Amino acid sequence: MDILVVHLFNALLYASVLFLIAGGLSLIYGVMRIVNLAHGNLFAIGAFATASAVGQWFAGSTSGWLFLLLPVGAILAALIGAALEPTLLRPLYKRPEEYQLLVTFGLLMILEDVMRFVWGPYPISASVLFEKLGSMHVGEFIYPRYNLVVIAVGGLAALFLWAFIYRTKFGVVLRATSQDMRRASALGINVNLVYVEAFTIGCFMAGLAGAVVVPSQSAVLGMGVDALILAFIVVVIGGLGSLEGALVGALIVGVIREIGITVFPEIELAVLYLIAAGVLFIRPAGLFGRTA
Amino acid sequence: MSGLSPSPEMAPPSASSAPAAFQRRSPVKVALWSIPITVVLIAVPWVVDEYQTILLAYGLAMAIAVLGFNLLLGYTGLLSFGHSAFFGVGAYAVAFMVKYLHVQSMELFLLAAIVGSGVVTVVFGYVCVRYTRIFFSILALALSQVLWSLAYKFFWVTGGTDGLRVPTPKLLGVGPAEGEDKIHFLTHRYYYYVLVVFVICVAVMWLVVHSPFGKALQAIRDNETRAQFIGIRIRAYRFMAFLISGIFTGIAGALWVPLNGLTTPDILNWQFSGEIVFMAVLGGFRNFTGPIVGAVVFNYLKTYAVGFTVYWQALLGIVLVVLVFVLPTGIVGTTKLLWARTRRRTSR
Secondary structure, X not given: OHHHHHHHHHHHHHHHHHHHHHHHHHHHHHHXXXXXXOHHHHHHHHHHHHHHHHHHHOOOOOOHHHHHHOHHHHHHHHHHHHHHHHHHHHHHOOOOHHHHHHHHHHHHHHHHHHHHHHHOOOOEOOHHHHHHOOEEEEOOEEEEHHHHHHHHHHHHHHHHHHHHHHHOHHHHHHHXXXXXXXXXXXXXXXXXXXXXXXHHHHHHHHHHHHHHHOOOOOEOOOHHHHHHHHHHHHHHHHOOOOHXXXXXXXXXXXXXXXXXXXXXXXXXXXXXXXXXXXXXXXOOOOOOOOOO | XXXXXXXXXOOOOOOOOOHHHHHHOOHHHHHHHHHHHHHHHHHHHHHOOHHHHHHHHHHHHHHHXXXXXXXXXXXXXXXXXXXHHHHHHHHHHHHHHHHHHOOOEXXXXXXXXXXXXXXXXXXXXXXXXXXXXXHHHHHHHHHHHHHHHHHHHOHHHHOHHHOEEOOOOEXXXXXXXXXXXXXXXXXXXXXHHHHHXXXXXXXXXXXXXXXXHHXXXXXXXXXXXHHHHOOOOHHHHHHHHHHHHHHHHHHXXXXXHHHHOEEOHHHHOHHHHHHHHHHHHHHOOOOOOHHHHHHHHHHHHHHHHHHHOOOHHHHHHHHHHXXXXXXXXXXXXXXXXXXXXXXXXXXX
């Protein structure tokens, strides 16, 4: 029985990180119809920034104040996003999709090396935060408390995002732009501004995911690309452009992965891809997607 | 932009970059271009050093893959982010033949690659061609990643990240001569083998895209609804294009693997698909010759970028971004444009 609780926690942990990444990806696609292949790199940048803030600038410190450094990665990713959208992506909205994919693919390659340049080729960890919270007992098992923090962050992010999009004026503007950009523009909405904001929020979420992940695992080069592919699976299952879909997709992937790791470790990844392909096959727009 | 209305970018009215320009070209004119280039390619091992010849052999093998890929992107309007799957299947088919059947004949390798990539494309194509645009791209990507994860995890079959070794094959039943070193074999006999297969593939692809079938694909690309109205069975045609495309890429994988001597899961990963897309865009995917030029140039570009800096990936990324913004028609498209411009100026 207790082992089930541990498995459940693990699935939720995984799901909340995935939701943060895939939710950002989906938000960006929903508003500006761009699949950002460099999204995983923003997740990695968030991880590296927080890791270097905690593990390098304040190396040796064990103060509880270090938790305040967690948002550093998210903020850096958001700033980078705010700079990228107007410069690289805006000229592309009117061009065919293949060019958008190509530019974000180029961006992926560039950002990967920028990280190598800034933070070096070696992994950086911020495990002091992970150790600080210690662990707790789940029946006869020991479980790290920090993981519960990550689950809480994922849950809170989902809640805030929902409130933000469905309960604020900006949310209304965002949804209007997403549904019909031209009409929203004709009604006096500054679409360019909405795009920058949506892209920044999306990048902030990816950066936050990186920041909360990094105390329990090191920031390594290549983590962004791996994360991107998993986020793809999530949004394909849930539906590109749908935040509810990203949440449900993340939960499905989290649970399947947890089962997969214990029951069929060799084909765990293949099963995830096959599920994604199966969903696309039956419902091309995903479980919650709008049929375009 | 609804999926039904033809977007102006998808069907450029400028005939200078559209494949339709080839239609007016007489066979004599085609021969005028292609024969000197073939002669140059034949002369290469005698003129340049071994290293350059091997690089060119890599480039020619990749050119077959990109040529196949471009039947989908340039002629059918489908951007596949999963072509690494077919390349990888071609390469792994060869490696499995070596490891489990102890075959050495290159002809059997090619046959295995054609059968293997054919089977995989039939399955993938059946699923993928139901969709277009971004869904097609992502579905192809997801399916190719299935193969990657299998190659990665089933290490007792595929060698995992260590990959599988592929020794020098026998060409038409004849292996390397007694005492002939591998480099000499690869830069002479194997190079010519690759060249012959390359020329055959180019010729076949030329016939395909200039056949009524190829014209139908272009009609589907330019306007799906009208193509349907004139009686083209869209899905069947897309499926055929997908099949031909995948088999070409599979052949390229089989030719590539003896050059490399090793096959690893990297060539199944979606980033390798990204490189194939890169090559097509670099050369210009609106042209028949674009993918060939793109594959050869990319191969040099990557090799020298890797030798030049550890940040070669960023360098390639910058090239890609600049390409999209400044030269969206690629090397061949831009050259043609400049050529047409100078001719107009001189004729005035």
